[in-house]
Amino acid sequence: MIFETNTEYPSVRLFALKMKDAVMSAHDAIINAQVKQNNLANKKWQEAPFTKGDLVYLSTKNFSIPKGWA
Known part of the structure; x- marks a missing residue:
């Protein structure tokens, strides 16, 4: 915060503002x-062009799946 102060350096207040x-x-x-x-x-x-229950293809290119799970 910039408070009202009487300083001998008014340019400091101007710079802060x-x-x-x-x-x-x-x-x-x-x-x-x-x-x-x-x-x-x-x-x-x-x-999305599909509804709940539809079968879709899913790319795993950007998934990090632990080894042995895929």
Whole structure:
């Protein structure tokens, strides 16, 4: 926090205020980017074309299965 102080170095307070504004701007930019990315990802989302009980093929390419279990 930046407190009201009487210091002999007013530029220190000014620097701290500028850094606080920069951090707040960066935080806002990150939040905006997250919202935008979430909206773009949700536009391409589709319901699965199969229903419960359907038989499907499953690739185990990216699964880590212990030896002897597959």
